[in-house]
Amino acid sequence: MxxxxxxxxxxxxxxxxxxxxxxxFSPIVFLASTACAEPLAVEEVAEGIFVHTGSHQDANRxxxxxxxxxxxxxxxxxxxxxxxxxxxxxxxxxREAVKxxxxxxxxYVINTHVHPxxxxxxxxxxxxxxxxIGHTKLPRQMAARGDYYLAxxxxxxxxxxxEGTKVVxxxxxVAIGKPVELDIGGRVLxxxxxxxxxxxxxxxxxDLKTGTLWTGDLVFMERIxxxxxxxxxxxxxxxxLRGMKITKIIPGHGPASASWPEAQNAQSRYFEELIAGxxxxxxxxxxxxxxxxxxxxxxxxKWELFDDYNPGNVTKTFxxxxxx
Amino acid sequence: MFFGWRQASYVGKAALAVLLAAFMxxxxxxxxxxxxxxxxGDDYDxxxxxxxxxxxxxxxxxxxxxxxxxxxxxxxxxxGKDVISMTAPYRAMDAAIVPITIAAAKPQTKDExxxxxxxxxDQNPSPVAAVFHLTPDSGLAAIDTRIRINAYTKVRAIAxxxxxxxxxxxxxxxxxGGCSVPGLSGMDEALARAGKMKMKFxxxxxxxxxxxxxxxxxxxxxxGLQMDQVSGVVIPAHYVDSIKVTRGGTKILSVEGDISxxxxxxxxxxxxxxxxxxxxxxxxxxxxxxxxxxWPVLRLAEN
Numbered sequence: 001m002x003x004x005x006x007x008x009x010x011x012x013x014x015x016x017x018x019x020x021x022x023x024x025f026s027p028i029v030f031l032a033s034t035a036c037a038e039p040l041a042v043e044e045v046a047e048g049i050f051v052h053t054g055s056h057q058d059a060n061r062x063x064x065x066x067x068x069x070x071x072x073x074x075x076x077x078x079x080x081x082x083x084x085x086x087x088x089x090x091x092x093x094x095r096e097a098v099k100x101x102x103x104x105x106x107x108y109v110i111n112t113h114v115h116p117x118x119x120x121x122x123x124x125x126x127x128x129x130x131x132x133i134g135h136t137k138l139p140r141q142m143a144a145r146g147d148y149y150l151a152x153x154x155x156x157x158x159x160x161x162x163e164g165t166k167v168v169x170x171x172x173x174v175a176i177g178k179p180v181e182l183d184i185g186g187r188v189l190x191x192x193x194x195x196x197x198x199x200x201x202x203x204x205x206x207d208l209k210t211g212t213l214w215t216g217d218l219v220f221m222e223r224i225x226x227x228x229x230x231x232x233x234x235x236x237x238x239x240x241l242r243g244m245k246i247t248k249i250i251p252g253h254g255p256a257s258a259s260w261p262e263a264q265n266a267q268s269r270y271f272e273e274l275i276a277g278x279x280x281x282x283x284x285x286x287x288x289x290x291x292x293x294x295x296x297x298x299x300x301x302k303w304e305l306f307d308d309y310n311p312g313n314v315t316k317t318f319x320x321x322x323x324x
Numbered sequence: 325m326f327f328g329w330r331q332a333s334y335v336g337k338a339a340l341a342v343l344l345a346a347f348m349x350x351x352x353x354x355x356x357x358x359x360x361x362x363x364x365g366d367d368y369d370x371x372x373x374x375x376x377x378x379x380x381x382x383x384x385x386x387x388x389x390x391x392x393x394x395x396x397x398x399x400x401x402x403x404g405k406d407v408i409s410m411t412a413p414y415r416a417m418d419a420a421i422v423p424i425t426i427a428a429a430k431p432q433t434k435d436e437x438x439x440x441x442x443x444x445x446d447q448n449p450s451p452v453a454a455v456f457h458l459t460p461d462s463g464l465a466a467i468d469t470r471i472r473i474n475a476y477t478k479v480r481a482i483a484x485x486x487x488x489x490x491x492x493x494x495x496x497x498x499x500x501g502g503c504s505v506p507g508l509s510g511m512d513e514a515l516a517r518a519g520k521m522k523m524k525f526x527x528x529x530x531x532x533x534x535x536x537x538x539x540x541x542x543x544x545x546x547x548g549l550q551m552d553q554v555s556g557v558v559i560p561a562h563y564v565d566s567i568k569v570t571r572g573g574t575k576i577l578s579v580e581g582d583i584s585x586x587x588x589x590x591x592x593x594x595x596x597x598x599x600x601x602x603x604x605x606x607x608x609x610x611x612x613x614x615x616x617x618x619w620p621v622l623r624l625a626e627n
Contacts, residue, residue: 144550148504285526285538285624287468287592288423289411312417319421319588322540323522 037089039096040066045250045257046210048074048187050101052085052094053256056223056304059086059117061158066090068117068217069252072098073207077185078107081130082205082214083252084121087157088164091121095128106130108182110191111170112216112252113199114141115228116149122168133180134170135193135201142169174203194218197234198225198252204241211247212257219264221254224303225271227316235271238264270299274317282322291318383496387446388478395442395452396490401482404491408441408465408483412495419473419502421586426481426493428465431532432458432596438465440484445584447477449503449549453584456593461574463534463594470586472502472547503547503583514544514587519615523603524627526592534597535621539569539605540590547583564589566608571621572601 042050051071059065065086072081072094079098084091098106106128111119113135119142122132146167153162174180174193182189187209194202198217205214217225218237227234246260254263277295292311300306392401408428416422428438437460443453458465465483473479476498483491520542528536541564548561567579567589576595595603604618 148501283627285524285536287425288421288470289413289425292413292417309417311413315418315421315423322590323542 037093037096039100040070040085040090040093042071042097042101043256046207046212046248049207049210049212049250050074050097051250051256052097054085054117054253056253058305058308059156061156061161063157064090064161065117065120065153065157067253068115069250069254069256070094070118070121071214071250072106073184073187073189073205074102074104075184075187076104077183078105080108080110080182080184080189080205081106081125082110082250083112083118083216084109084124086117086120087153087161088121088123088166089161091124092164094121095124107184108133110134110203110205111138112204112214112218113202114138114145115199115217116153118216118252119168120149120153120165123164123166126168131172132168132170133172133174133182133191133203135203136173136175137201138173138203139169141199141201142167194237195233196230197237198227199229202229202237206244206246211245212250213241213244213246213248213260214250215241215252217252219249219251219254220267221251221258221263222304223253224299224306224309225267225313226309227313230320231271231274231313231317232320235268235275238268238271266302270296270303273299274313275321278314278317278321279324282318282324288315288318291315383478384447387451388444388480391444391446391451395444396482399490401490401492404481404483404493407485407491408438408481408493410479410481410493410495412479412497414496414498416473416497416499416502419499421470422473422497422499422502423468423470424479424495425468426466428483431464431530431534432460432462434460437462437486438483439486441465441467442480442482442484443467443469443471443584444480444482445471445473445477446480447475448472448584449474449547450582450584453582455580457578457580459575461571461596461599462576463528463536463596464530466530466533466592466594468538468592470590472584472586473497473499474503474549475500502586504549514546517542518544518609519607519613521605521607521615521617523605523617523619525622525624527624528594530594532597533594534599535595536592537595537603538590538592539567540588541567541605541607541615542588543607543609545581545583545585545587545589549583562609562611564607564609566606567591568606569593570604571595571599574599574601576603 040052042052045051051069053069054067055063057063057067059067070083070085072079085094106125107130109125109130109132111134153165174191176193176195180191190206192204202218242261248257249260249263250257273296278291281291292314295314296310410426412424426441438458441456444451445453453471456467478494478496480492480494522540524538526536543564545563546559546561550559563583564581569577577593602618602620607615
């Protein structure tokens, strides 16, 4: 049923006949809905921090790519948007949500990593002329993968839904070991870039005022994590985050917010199961196929989309650990 | 969403079943006629039809027909079911790392052995993924490797016997994007590691096949289809095009590689019981770099 097209890509190739019939009317739907794009529903998880929760699915023609947690932080001087959703349209609806909360300008649009469900709404903010900020490795990854993601967007999220979507690269980057402070008036955000973990361009956003950390996809809850970087690297980053003074986090996928460090318990447990399952298979001379058939089964009923991502995660873990 | 799709596919299957039933009612007459068309003794040519068609209705055969003409002209390719088999996931979860296993039905002997196995991925930009050259000292003509798949495709293993006969096994694999999407590690990082090699010795699992080993090579195997840089510059193709494995100077395996082999090429193979000495692998890439390393044979636990 599901087709993993790109490592870590949340897109699928599902098709539904009646939906295809519906999309015959999509030009009308599109015109009507851009004229009055409904603001995305957001929740204020801490003072001035608003989060929209995506659904725990792969991007498809029903959710239109609305699958990640995205949102914004409001300061006295302006707004910082953190991730922009899976299409221009979703970005625009997030922008509408900002406008429903404040008239302050949007100063920054921050991407936590390259995946399209977090970055494809970027273009919707172009008129605000914000600084687009991401990891130093983000521009290269966007350039390398953006066109591929974009070419398939219509097919994945529905005809017309991808309209206006563009790859918008950061205008300012954050290097590993050199956190960036953003003062948005009355509150300071600290942006930290990480070595290879979920991807090779993960970035977190810490709001010092409330002790809230936007983890991006460094933390998955409820929905199974997808491996597009390094499991050992990711484990190390989680250890580091566990040592940080954090009140609550906003995971890339899962509830709007969760308490720390409990929020990463399930994910850490899953990683341990992957590592503990794959290592002996490698040691005994087993293959990727052997590992995919055997590893992670104890986690099957603990995650949404388990069957869709676990085989890929096992494969990635195997190709990383076999060089140990 | 799931429900809608499945339902549609059930309707399709039901329709197919009805057609099939109608067809089977007419089958005896048809079968007789068909037999007349095939000259007695001529082998079943799987390039015209193979069981994988059942899972890939409407499959585009042009690519294969062209490759077939180019590689084999009018040679007969026989159904490989008694000679060679292939295992691969029907739906690959990572199109850049699709594990496949090709295995001969019986060990190599001096009188009867597989000289080469050609791996073809119909719908890839460069369909001939690899040619594995084997000898009677190869133990068992069996290769386990990882490939890139760019679009839904049939994958074929064509065994060329020492007497010149050709046998083919096929698999249909659903995956896409494996050649065009670069891995995450940047070009510089990937190149810095290129040429690092490891050989592991595995427990042989087929009687009379000798020993089993795994050669691992760090190499980005850039396909020439991956983009880099904000300007959208294509990373030039740069891949492992030759691998030679010997034991004590005796040839065990050589491989002509292409861009469809995954990043960090990884090959499991067998070696004959009568071979002895250390293993040596000599690997070259398209930039003319050569990497060489030798290993004494170890037991699995000592790897």
